[in-house]
Amino acid sequence: MKKFSMAIVIIVALALVGAAAYAVLVYDDNKADDSKSNSNQNQPEQNKTVVAPVETDNKSLTLSVKYPGQGVGGYSYSTHQTYTFELTVDSNGWAGKSNIMIFGERSDGGIDIGCMSVSVNGNTIQTTKNYVEPENVLSAMVKNVNMSNGGSQNIPVEVTFNRVGTFTVTFQAFDEKGNPVSAPLKCSGLNVPESGKVGLSINEHSIKDVNGKKYTEIKAEVVNNTNVRVVINASDFYLVNGSKSIQADSGLSNPESRELNFSGDSLRNDKMEIDLYFDYSGSLAGYHLEYRGAYGADNVPLN
Structure with a gap:
């Protein structure tokens, strides 16, 4: 009888140990799932690739520009001549690094690499072409424009039109992750007519x-x-x-x-x-x- 009782005690003990081990495993799995879930929630936002102007209500920064022919009816631009767009960026309480995007569009035959070139202070900025329904858009970036709260930055953007047609040049500021921090500033109706013989x-x-x-x-x-x-x-x-x-x-x-x-x-x-x-x-x-x-x-x- 004593041997039988001892066997029961051993079986019960083993069962309790197994249950405890199972509880530990389940707890660890749940903890791992929670940790994975929290890790996903806390992942930093991925940087966005900006290929075209973005409509937004965000007015952390305000852009303004002055350029040759601005507001002059019938003004014509020439090919292979550089025009300076004096861009001003004002902070409305926002501070940090911003990227200024410059977008180019052309109504006559669409736009391609080489149709328009961009530089700042004489340094050429690489342009890329992306298809944005219903046409191609060129884009160039002025990187790491540091803005202080209430501060202002002046950027001389030099644009050269290398083809004839009617161009639109748009400026817009984005934060380092590609989120817009200003409304798009559009300069449209930039006419480059045929010339020469x-x-x-x-x-x-x-x-x-x-x-x-x-x-x-x-x-x-x-x-x-x-x-x-x-x-x-x-x-x-x-x-x-x-x-x-x-x-x-x-x-x-x-x-x-x-x-x-x-x-x-x-x-x-x-x-x-x-x-x-x-x-x-x-x-x-x-x-x-x-x-x-x-x-x-x-x-x-x-x-």
């Missing part, structure tokens, strides 16, 4: 025999001095003397057609040589070479 010069001219027929051959150089791409066609050139006008033979002329990039192209694709043939072999006294294509050139005398 084609340049034409003659290198040499002579009479050439082609398959037993004599032609006047003119070797000319064409330069695109406009701010847009221009297609040069041989058929747009004429040999003119008062009432007489002789069109170039596009079948013999070389090249028959070529597109020239806008003026100032770094790869020099803004100029070309063209070999023109005209069905004429008489005297060239009183004649001039005339270009009748888009963005017409000045006439060039042949004598």
